[in-house]
Amino acid sequence: MRRAIVMGGSYAGLFAARVLSAYADEVVVLEPDVIGSDGVGRRTPQRHQLHALLSMGHTQLERWFPGITDELVKDGALLGEGADVQFYLDGRLKAQADGTRMLGATRPFLESRLRRRVAALENVRISGARAADIVLREGRVVGVTTEAPGDASGDETFDADLVVDAMGRNSPLGDWLVRHGWEGAPVDSMRIDLGYATALFRRGDELGSTVIAHSSPGPASDYLPTVTEPGALAAVEGDRWSVVLAGYADHRPGPDREEFLRRMRRCVDPVRTVADACEMIGEVRPYRFVESRRRVHSRLDRFPGGLVVVGDALASVNPVYGQGLTLASLEANALGAYLRATPSLREPAWDYFRLAETVVDAAWQLSTAADLAQPHVTGPYPRGYRVQKWVADRLTEASVFDSAVNTRYMGVVNMELPPKALTDIRFLAKAARVLIGR
Secondary structure, three states: EEEEEOOOOOOOHHHHHOOOOOOOOEEEEEEEEOOOOOOOOOOOOHHHHHOOOHHHHHHHHHHHHOHHHHHHHOOOEEEEEEEHHHEEOOOOOOOOEEEEEEEEEOHHHHHHHHHHHHOOOOOOOEEEHHHHEEEEEEOEEEEEEEOOOOHHHHOEEEEEOOOEEEOOOOOOOHHHHHHOOHHHHHHHHEEEEEEEEEEEOOOOOOOOOOOOOEEOHHHHHHHOOOOOOOOEEEEOOOOOOEEEEEEHHHHOOOOOHHHHHHHOOOHHHHHHHHHOOHHHEEEEEEEEEEEEEEHHHHOOOOOOOOOEEEEHHOEEEEEEHOOOOHHHHHHHHHHHHHHHOOOOOOOOOOOHHHHHHHHHHHHHHHHHHOOOOOOOOOOOOOOOHHHHHHHHHHHHHHHHHOOOHHHHHHHHHOOOHHHHHHOOOHHHEEEEEHHOOO
C-alpha cells in the first residue's frame, strides 16, 4: 500500500496503525482529541476507569511492541504472576490458575506508551485533524475528508489505499455509508444497564505483593451483590491502587466518596483493606454503560472495498469482563493476517471481517451469557440457554476448588482459548468429579 489511514487514535487505532506500518509506505492516524498530561482525552472519560489487560491481550501487546512490558515496569507498572493475581467468586478465593500473568497499570499510562511507540515509527504520522467523511469511487473507499480543529481553512482530503474505522462505539461511519448510497452494518445489541466507578488510593505495603484482586458474584448469589460487592483493584504506577466497583440497574455506584468506601468494605478482603488503610486520591469517577453492541458486516450483501473496522466501532461488550483492550489487539492481529494474504484492496474485506468476527463472537458469547443471568436483562436468549447456564454455573463452581479446572476456565476468560474449550467431555468429567468430591 502507498497510504493507509486510521480514523481514531486510541488503543484500537494505535494497534491498527502498528500493524499497518508493516504493509504501507505511509500510515496517517487521525485523532482530534486533545490528550492531556495525564494521558486522558477530553472526549473519552472512560479512560479514567480501571481497565484490565487479559493474558492474550498482554501476549499481543508484547508481540507487536517487543520489550514494552519491561518498559512499562521500568516506568512504574507492576507485573503480577501466580499468587500476585487473585480471583474471588462469591467472596471465596479461587484455586490458583497456572500461568497467570497480568499487568497493573492505568489505561492512560499504557496508551501513552503505545502512542509514543507508534509515533516513533518512521512511516507513521499522527494528525490532529478530524475525519469528516469517506471518499468513494467505483465501489471502494479511496480517501478521507478531514476537518482541522477550529480552522475550516485547514480542511484536507487524504488519498488512501485502505481506511480503518477506529472511531469508537459511536462511530459515524454507518451514517456516512448510508449518505453515499450504501447500507450500514446490522447491529446486535443487549441492554445491560451497567454502572461502574473508579477511585485511586495511595499504595503502601498493606497487601504485600498483590497486583490484581478481582471479585465477582457467582451462581450462589444469582449475580446480585448478596454475598460481596463486585469489584476489582490493581496496583498501578505512581504507588497507587486503582479500585473499581460495579453494579446494575438500581445498584449502580455513584460519585459519593463515603458511599464508595462503604461499598468497598462489603467487598473481599484486599478491597476492604485498601478502604481501611489507604487514603483516597481525588474524586470517585462513575461511568454508565447502557448496552453491549456489535456490528456484523458479514451479514451485508455489499460493502465498499478498501475499508475495515476495528475496536469499539466493531464491537463493544460489557466492560466488567475486561475484554475490550484484548479484543482491539486481536482485531488488529486479524488485520495483519488479512494483509499477509495480499488481498485486492479494491474488493470488500470479507476475509478480514470473517477473522475479526470469529474473535468478536467468542467475546460476545461469554459476556452476553453471563449478562442474561441478571434478572433485569431480558434477552434475547439463545437456543438452549437454560441448559448452557446450568452447565456454566457448575463449571464456575468447580473452578473455585480445583486448579486444573480453573486454569482452563481462566484460559477461556482470558481469551487464550475459545469458549468451546469448556465443552470438552474430559474437562466436563473432571469438573463433575470435583463437585461430587465436595
